[in-house]
Amino acid sequence: MIRVLLADDEHLIRGALASLLALEDDITVVAEAGSGDEALAMGRAHRPDVAVLDLRMPGRDGVSVAARLREEVPECASMIVTSHAGAGALKQALAAGVRGFVPKTVSARRLAEIIRTVHTDGRYVDHELAADAIAAGESPLTPREAEMLSLAEDGAPVAEIASRAALSPGTVRNYLSAAAAKLGAENRHVAARIARERGWL
Amino acid sequence: MIRVLLADDEHLIRGALASLLALEDDITVVAEAGSGDEALAMGRAHRPDVAVLDLRMPGRDGVSVAARLREEVPECASMIVTSHAGAGALKQALAAGVRGFVPKTVSARRLAEIIRTVHTDGRYVDHELAADAIAAGESPLTPREAEMLSLAEDGAPVAEIASRAALSPGTVRNYLSAAAAKLGAENRHVAARIARERGWL
DNA sequence: GAGTCCGCATGACATCTGTCATGCGGACTC
């Protein structure tokens, strides 16, 4: 019997998933959580075999929960279920030791299969998302360029970015300009968006 | 018996909802759709009593489907179910004649209740979202300012916006500057984000 | 060890962007 922890802030979906998984003979939902922190606490308390985590949750996102669970409950395999994910989230998830990454467009039957796969030390990544990640490729940005872009993400003026990074304004402009050129963007704002979409931040 | 159309691109959730609603004695799911266009076709074919529409769907979003259904199947009440919605979507939905607006954080039982409410000519809007919408208030932007902001949304340079709007670059800058001042933003990029969040675009 | 490449960092310069003062015309009040 596979003991599953279910974490999703959307009550509707969490309940629905629980009742669907209950139909499977070899799967039991031993705990449910509505936030990242709650998921972590439930994981510690129940030590489930598989943690099914939503990516977007209040407090602490699914990837972060997975990373902590890996340390604190090493026998528990984590998998991410998400609504509208980009390739970026997938990369971060795999880096955090997540063993499954699935969009919510799959069917319930398929989800159950994937839970079994993940439980028996297997891995599963949605084909389309994997293709996106491969298409995005490796980041052409240098560490500093990526750092400047992430600071520029919220639209702050260059002066503020410079002071936060303890750099000359000219230097900051230079990195942002280089990043925009590499990404084919017209300015730092679109460059930041592109980099975020491709998981390069 | 209330005949329901269910539209959500996330197969997992759609199936889960269908099986949960099937548990209610007075509700039948007569059709399911995985995209906006499919939802419209199903609505025309089955003429359901209530259409439960996801906001974000490929092809045509829930609000747009609701608007068309209102014309073509007037006896059908539409309601929107959404993951992470802002106040903006709510406004547009109400303008399109939607009778219910619910986040997916509600429970299945509550969803069934709301379907009944909507079916008997009632209305239901999530309290928290309503509060957000009221807090956002009416747009302080003039029509032209809003238009410029929406053109500026994707980060295009002012020159391009000016040519698209057939205006002098100086004029465009002026509107954007005024909009940013009204919104308390430091530049047009953050101004566009704020306006979008509050449903003023 | 010399040569080469690449990332980090900076300042000067040209361009783009935001702010301001100004004018025009429609709507509304009195």
Add this chain to the structure above:
DNA sequence: GAGTCCGCATGACAGATGTCATGCGGACTC
């Protein structure tokens, strides 16, 4: 009808932004 207000539209100016040429130092090749 005069006065006032507000939205639309523009150009001039100052300040912010992006581009370029330059230099430094570590890593890697030969």
